Amino acid sequence: xxxxxxxxxxxxxxxxxxxxxxxxxxxxxxxxxxxxxxxxxxxxxxxxxxxxxxxxxxxxxxxxxxxxxxxxxxxxxxxxxxxxxxxxxxxxxxxxxxxxxxxxxxxxxxxxxxxxxxxxxxxxxxxxxxxxxxxxxxxxxxxxxxxxxxxxxxxxxxxxxxxxxxxxxxxxxxxxxxxxxxxxxxxxxxxxxxxxxxxxxxxxxxxxxxxxxxxxxxxxxxxxxxxxxxxxxxxxxxxxxxxxxxxxxxxxxxxxxxxxxxxxxxxxxxxxxxxxxxxxxxxxxxxxxxxxxxxxxxxxxxxxxxxxxxxxxxxxxxxxxxxxxxxxxxxxxxxxxxxxxxxxxxxxx
Numbered sequence: 388x389x390x391x392x393x394x395x396x397x398x399x400x401x402x403x404x405x406x407x408x409x410x411x412x413x414x415x416x417x418x419x420x421x422x423x424x425x426x427x428x429x430x431x432x433x434x435x436x437x438x439x440x441x442x443x444x445x446x447x448x449x450x451x452x453x454x455x456x457x458x459x460x461x462x463x464x465x466x467x468x469x470x471x472x473x474x475x476x477x478x479x480x481x482x483x484x485x486x487x488x489x490x491x492x493x494x495x496x497x498x499x500x501x502x503x504x505x506x507x508x509x510x511x512x513x514x515x516x517x518x519x520x521x522x523x524x525x526x527x528x529x530x531x532x533x534x535x536x537x538x539x540x541x542x543x544x545x546x547x548x549x550x551x552x553x554x555x556x557x558x559x560x561x562x563x564x565x566x567x568x569x570x571x572x573x574x575x576x577x578x579x580x581x582x583x584x585x586x587x588x589x590x591x592x593x594x595x596x597x598x599x600x601x602x603x604x605x606x607x608x609x610x611x612x613x614x615x616x617x618x619x620x621x622x623x624x625x626x627x628x629x630x631x632x633x634x635x636x637x638x639x640x641x642x643x644x645x646x647x648x649x650x651x652x653x654x655x656x657x658x659x660x661x662x663x664x665x666x667x668x669x670x671x672x673x674x675x676x677x678x679x680x681x682x683x684x685x686x687x688x689x690x691x692x693x694x695x696x697x698x699x700x701x702x703x704x705x706x707x708x709x710x711x712x713x714x715x716x717x718x719x720x721x722x723x724x725x726x727x728x729x730x731x732x733x734x735x736x
Contacts, residue, residue: 388529388530406435407621411678412456424691426467430467430733431730431731448697461500478501488503507536511543531559534565534593540674544566560587563592564590564592580615592622602618630723666711671710672705680694680711683711
């Protein structure tokens, strides 16, 4: 499957740049898949206006593979997308060594997904040549979205030279930049420009600590003596697994009315969003409670029954509940509680 095989509507959605939530996993008290609530989450994202969904990624919990949940979780999201009719871009996570990653890409292709978000955490000991060969093998199955994962949650530093070579792979359709590091983010953007791939590769922020500033910045580099400017078009974010309706409204404002706020007002909103993200992602406890806190927000809204994760040790960090109360109180403009309240019963039906 090549980039040109992606249907026109989802490909255009990806190219334009949109809100792509990293899809959580709904479990019951026995830590078994809660299919009703899993479907409700997909319905929430699609009704909120998300341009796509990323499934079987970090927020979905990588352990789904060990529990036999990879296939059913991929299927549920694809089924809900087909029923919705908006033709969202469907992205599946693919991880592991080359054999596993290729197998997961093949599964995603059979389920109607359009691209895979390729995690490289299992390849930490690989050379750059081996990493590129790995990426090419997966890209031979279907379009690939690069993933620069931050070191704190299992990623590794990837130099400019890797990203330059990666951007030259013809079946790479996008890159999610999530190193939580400005220097490393610039490495990726510059590599795409230098590889002359800016028209093929759409840039997405995964920097949950810098969302608005990433989306507002024009990146300009010299090439052949002339300036070339590119933008980060959208976000593929764990942060956008909650308050998704507000994220859609925010991105629409950035795309359509960037002058509606002054530069200082945008930076103020960026700081508020980063403060909220620090709580959601449990920065105070080295990101230990990042998935459980996303679950807690969704639980408070009625979308999830509890915050259970497949790993019983994965839960919210000390003080995180109180911090969630604080951001809910101090930043009501960031949440979409009213939208969820008006629709949650229908999504759960």
